[in-house]
Amino acid sequence: MSDFFTATVLFSTLAAGIRLSTPFLFAGLGEMVGQKSGVLNLGVEGVMLLSAFFAYWTALSTGSLWLAVLVGTLVGLLMGVVYGLITVVFHAEQGISGIGIFxxxxxxxxxxxxxxVGTPKFTSKLPSVDIPLLSDIPHVGVAFFQHSAMTYAAFVMVPLVMILLRRTTFGTNVRAAGENPESADSLGVSVARIRFSAIVIGNTLAGVAGTALVLELGIFQPNLTAGRGFIAIALVYFGAWRAPGVMAGALLYGVVEATVITWKALGIIPRSLSDISAMAPAVITIAALVILARRVKPPAALTQPFSRH
Amino acid sequence: MRNKNRSRRFKLLRFVAAVMALGLLASACGDDSDDGGATGTTAPATTAAGDSAATLLKIALVAPSASDDLAFTQSMVDAINELSDPVALSITDGTFVIEEAATAIREYAAAGNEIVVAHGTQFGASLAEIAPDFPEVTFLWGTSTDTQGLANVFAYSPDAAEGGYVNGVVAAAISSSGSIGVVGPIEAGDAVTYITGFNNGALANGATEVSITYTGSFGDVALAAEAATALITNGADVLTGSAQMVVGAVGVASDEGVPWFGTQANQTSLDPSLVVASQVYHWEVVLEEMIAQRKAGVLGGEAFEINLANGGLEIEFNDGFDLPADARAAGDAAIAGIIDGSIDPNG
Incomplete structure (x- = not known):
């Protein structure tokens, strides 16, 4: 255990946790925007996979990482339009539609x-962007200031989403559409348009999540996301539909995942408990969710289709 | 006029939605591809010029990961394609869900395939239910060392510890720190035997520490990458790993300039400058025996093993890696020792 409590190992574990939390954060924030408008999207995982593949394929074909980011983002946006059509325009049941998208x-x-592609091939990865001066701080620099641009962007998204939902007319309308769509409608808000826009934003962020994941690894495999999209949905509940809460959940999950891996590498976790310990991030997150869920309520109109009579 | 436009627009939207719904349905049912790649049932893919499909031995393969995963599933696809007699091969891959695999196994048996390969230890319980319903069909099941007492099941397994031991010996020979890292999936199947052999080989040749990390997943590439990062941070200067998620670990090894040892299939293509050697499964060695037995009227009831002695396991060194002569010699000596019985890789 003493091996773990060295500055090098502790801060590298923290860095790994931040890296692992990046896809959760993008996808969780996007899902939160959608849910605030009253739309549940269980298809996050599928959107992440599609964006991940097309971003990877673009990077492999063109060698351009930024073009790959653009393509991955646009695929997410496109899937948002599709999901918006299915759920908002045609009022399909949200749970089933989301599973279909997945x-x-x-x-x-x-x-x-x-x-x-066929046989797995590596493409270039997102380079580490070292923040001047800060990245040179011993240990702390490695943990916080030597990440890819996508990781920084994920954390920048937290205040941006907060501002979007709390300080803009659009955000007010999103919350109104999610809490009481009939009232919003009576006040002249186009609930369908607001929900459609929120879905597109949410899916676009899911696309960015998949893109960040694949370009961090530099390789794609079938089912690359390995359930991260579903975890992101759970993190919205964990975060009580608040951006900082989602960020806290993403960080908790990522850091616990990284800690478990590091403890295994150091032999702190006995081999006999290896498989059980792999469940630790989910167990801890669910436990926290159970405790927190009693104190908060989801948007009142979540999963409820809306149509003008 | 406006209503008419809206009506047209609505029809267009309905059409797009209908197409999407069909797409969703198709994806849910699985997809077909000519080369047997994606999840789903494929048409017979391997034929020889001049052979009619009717005369070819009909083999179907159900496997948990992609056909070209550079690991477990690819090893079997490559082996079937290496058989001396051409066959008509159908593949359903990517079936991590056991119920899906069971459905595919049953459908292939009912569809007239003479041999159905259930390529995954986890398919054993399903096979125990299905095989008795199709007594004329031969089922091949692996990795497993027993046939569950079923008369029409042949079992197959690799003695992966042998190649693991050789890789471990060579890894220790090129390690400067004496610390070697291993990234495993779930502690089960041939991953365990490979890692056990690797651990023994490395320690026998002077490694001071072999750190083994099971990620808890066969498919989580990101976790495998972080496991490799953690191992390197903790001093490992040579890495190995087993299962299809190791591509994530190879990526990290590649970034950090850390040599990599592969297993199941030749992984040199992942990094031609850093992959030192791969233990390659040549299942065709035992497949030929099983097919010969079937032709002789024996439909199952025996377990087969591939190993270094029968040529079913082979250590393929990468010529692109500048391996010191003494390390190569140590590897060759380990191979010879295992074959002649003087070395027990599991010991």
């Missing part, structure tokens, strides 16, 4: 990977 993303990204 299955589509899982199958189509797999198919495209086999057709267009």
């Amino acid at each position: 299955l589509f993303g899982l199958g189509f990204s797999d198919l495209m990977f086999q057709e267009k």
Whole structure:
């Protein structure tokens, strides 16, 4: 255990936790925006997979990482439009539609990977962007100031989403659409348009999450996301539909995941407990969720379709 | 006029939604591809010129990961393609969900395939239910060392500890720090035997520490990458790993300039300058025996093993890695010792 409590190991574990939390944060913030408007999207995982594949394929084909980021983001946006059509325009049941999007993303990204790539190949990864001066601080620099641009962007998104939802007319309308769509409608707010926009924003961020994941690794594999999209949905509940709460949940999950991996590498966790300990991030997050969930309520109209009579 | 436009627009939206719904349905049902790549059932893919499909041995493969995963599933696909007689091969891959795999196994048996390969230890319980319903079909199941007493099941397994031991010996020979890292999936199957052999080989050749990290997942590439990062941070200067998620670990090894040892399939293509050697499974060695037995009227009931002695396991060194002569010699000596019985990789 003493091996763990050295500055090098502690801060490198923290750095790993921040890296691991990046996709959760993007996807969780996006899902939160959608849920605040009253729309549950269980298809986050599928959108992440689609964006991850197309970003990877773009990077592999063109060598341009920024073009890959753009393509991955646009795929998320496109899937947002699709999901908006399904749930807002055609009033399809949100849970089933989301699962459909997930299955589509899982199958189509797999198919495209086999057709267009086949054997796994590495592409270039997002480079580390060292923040001048701060990155040179011993240990702290490694943990906080030597990450990819996507990781910094994920944390910058937290205040941006807060401002969007709390300080703008759009945000007020989003919350109104999620809490009491009939009242919002009576005040002249187009609930359908607001929900559609929120879904597009949410899916775009899910696309960015998948893009960040694949470009951090430099390689794609079928089912690359390994359930991260679903965890992101849980983190919205964990975060009580607040951006800092989602960030706290993402960081908690990522840091616990990184700590478990480091403890395994150091032999602190016995091999006999290895598989059980892999569940630790989920167990801790769910435990926290159970405690916190009693104090907060979801948007009142979450999962409820709205149509003008 | 406006209402008419709205009506047209609504029809267009309905059409797009219908197309999407069909897409969703198709993805849920699995997708077909000519080369047997993606999750789903594929048409027979391997035929020889001049052979009619009717005369070819019909083999179906159900496997948990992608056909070209550079690991477990690819090892079997490559082996079937290496068989001396051409076959008509159908593949359903990417079936991590056991119920999906069971459905595919049953459908392949019912569809007239003579041999159905259930390529995954986890498919054993399903096979125990399905195999008795199709007594004319031969089922191949691995990795497993027993046939569950089923008369029409052949079991197969690798003695992965042998190649693991050789890789461990060579890894210790090139390690400067004496600290070697291992990234494993779940502690099960041939990953355990490979890692056990690797650990023994490395320690026998002077390694001071072999740190083993099981990520708890066969498919989480990101976790494998972080496991590799943690191992390197803690001093490992040579890495190995087992299962399809190791591509994440290879990526980190590649970034850090840390040599990598592979298993199951040749992983040199992942980094031609840093992959030292790979233990490659040549299942065709035992597949040929099983097919010969079937032709002779024996449909199952025996367990087969691939190892260094029968050529089913092979250590493929990467010529692109500048391996010191003494390290290569140590590896060759380990291979010879295992084959002649003087070295017990599990010991």
